[in-house]
Amino acid sequence: MSVWHGAQARRRTAVALAAVALTVSLTACGGTDDDGKSGADPSSSAPAAEKSKGEDQGKDDGPTVPDTSKTLATINGSNGLQLVIHTAARDDGGFLTVTGTIKNTSSSGQSVPIQWNGSETQVRQTGRSLAGMTLVDKAEKKRYYVLRDTDGYPLTTTGISRVDGKGNESFFAQFPAPPSSTSQVDLQLPLMPTATIEIS
Template sequence: MTVRAILRAAAVLGAGSLALTACTTSDNSGPRADRSSESRPGAPAPDQSSAPAQTAAPDDNSGRVLAQVTGRDSIVLTITGVERAASGKSVTVSATLKNTGAKVFFGISAYGGTDASIKGRMHSLAGATLTDTAHNVRYNVLRDTAGGCLCSTALRALKPGETVPVFAQFPAPPASVRSVDFQLPTFPNSTIPLETAR
């Protein structure tokens, strides 16, 4: 092959290489620019969150805690409501009893108090009291016409981790009283707010 033929071949190869390089650079830069411009409109704005929206829990006072005390054998009393009747004559205390211990609790009978005239008191909240400390007056649980307490009855042993709802109804202190002490045998006193009837 002559020198001229070699130079001509080299020139053709060099031009082809330059053309290939130009095409490769152009192909890479073009799509990159296109991809970036296409992805921007679909990207979330900085203040948007990809997490699902949370809705508020219904306001049913199910998680309300007015007072909480621990009694014998790791039984926890949580007072969740104190409602004055519209008539102004009674107050109902709502609560839960939870066994936070590791053994079955059989001591429910202590909550019935010592008044033997109350029918079925041994497995009830008949021993609960409400005290108006401002006037130094203590109120016992109300009774029905049959002599039973207006409170939770037929309570059974509590298994470990078990929770039961309970209530007790009392004569209402004067409307001016804003707080009272609730006491159940084997538990410390609990001071709780007393709201007016709605």
């Protein structure tokens, strides 16, 4: 009888030790509650979430919007379309980005000339764009074309085929940057007069 009681006591001790070990391990790992949520202190993750939110607010993932407070040149076309060039800025990596606004000064809608696409077969196949825009560095006697990506798409605003009456559309076009000694270039777009713009 004493042997049976001793075995029972040993079993109870082993079960108790196993329960304690399990409790300790769950506490150390954080565990989960009945809803499957982490057992970690919610207040400990709050600062990290706030930091992440703050970092995201600092990023600008939206489309490039030109700084319309500046005007480098205004180019008037014969059909009521007007190009207002706002910036021509050098970027990191040896690029020059031109931004501006296409305005329709007439009261009726105007189609954007298909010649603005450029005459190259590759860019014509990518749809409506401003790939026909070029920059001429008269000092260096060089002409710069809109850059293309690896698939042949021009690095410029695409899809503008029409501008509503009194409407406007923002645009950008990216080119190889002229030498740092060049401060002015002539901007040319088919069917529009040439305009000289300052590089910032």
